[in-house]
Amino acid sequence: xxxxxxxxxxxxDTTPDMTDATPDPAAARVAPREIxxxxxxxxxxxxxxxQAGIDALAASGEITAVAVSGVFETSPVGGPDQPDxxxxxxxxxxxxPARAVLDRCQAAEQARGRMRTVRWGPRxxxxxxxxxxxxxxxxxxxxxxxxxxxQRAFVLVPWHDVxxxxxxxxxxxxxxLLAEAGEDGVRRRDxxxxxxxxxxxxxxG
Ligand code: A4P
Ligand code: MG
Numbered sequence: 001x002x003x004x005x006x007x008x009x010x011x012x013d014t015t016p017d018m019t020d021a022t023p024d025p026a027a028a029r030v031a032p033r034e035i036x037x038x039x040x041x042x043x044x045x046x047x048x049x050x051q052a053g054i055d056a057l058a059a060s061g062e063i064t065a066v067a068v069s070g071v072f073e074t075s076p077v078g079g080p081d082q083p084d085x086x087x088x089x090x091x092x093x094x095x096x097p098a099r100a101v102l103d104r105c106q107a108a109e110q111a112r113g114r115m116r117t118v119r120w121g122p123r124x125x126x127x128x129x130x131x132x133x134x135x136x137x138x139x140x141x142x143x144x145x146x147x148x149x150x151q152r153a154f155v156l157v158p159w160h161d162v163x164x165x166x167x168x169x170x171x172x173x174x175x176x177l178l179a180e181a182g183e184d185g186v187r188r189r190d191x192x193x194x195x196x197x198x199x200x201x202x203x204x205g
Pocket of ligand 1: 077119147148
């Protein structure tokens with residue numbers, strides 16, 4: 001027989017075996033970095049919705065809440081006629097990929113009964129990722145930094161409140177962006193949110 005020797009080393013299949021390489025987003029990790037999350041609510045018990053969002057994100061142990069801004073009452077920007085919002089900004093650290101962080105944010109929104117009917121319409125809880133370290137993405141499913149954050153007082157005022165030296169990747173210091181955007185329609189409320197409640201609860205504290 002003159003055909004190729006099918007047992008020879010040249011015929012070894014070098015194609016990687018994909019059966020063991022199915023991506024598992026839950027297992028993927030990146031170097032831990034700071035994540036900036038904007039929370040908003042204008043339906044139901046707005047303060048409880050924001051706090052529940054923070055607690056839900058921390059519950060998995062994969063997103064560590066570091067600090068939260070004061071609470072600001074804000075006039076709605078865009079969308080239909082709707083009630084005023086409460087807005088806040090949460091600083092966190094996570095080694096999850098950005099898409100997994102988005103999944104956690106959307107799960108937390110769902111847990112507070114978030115309905116998506118009208119664009120920019122009223123919502124029990126919205127959690128947007130403003131920045132994930134220095135990551136830049138133009139994917140419509142997850143745009144980083146958030147494409148409208150740099151011009152929105154309802155994001156910039158609370159962010160500056162919790163981190164006066166913050167910088168928005170690609171745009172520069174938040175203080176400068178805030179000076180340009182102005183603070184119209186944003187009022188500080190005598191309310192507060194807590195970080196670390198979930199961790200304390202998990203330890204029986
Ligand atoms: N998406 C893309 N990038 C991101 C990101 N960086 N973070 C996608 C979060 N989501 C991101 O979001 C729609 C889709 O955006 C998601 O499926 C996700 O894949 P959504 O939460 O369903 O709806 P949304 O939040 O209304 O959308 P959008 O366009 O992000 O809204 P904005 O621009 O954030 O505006 N006025 C006041 N005073 N306070 C507010 O909090 N919020 C909005 C929402 C409008 N006016 C407001 C407020
Ligand atoms: Mg959103």
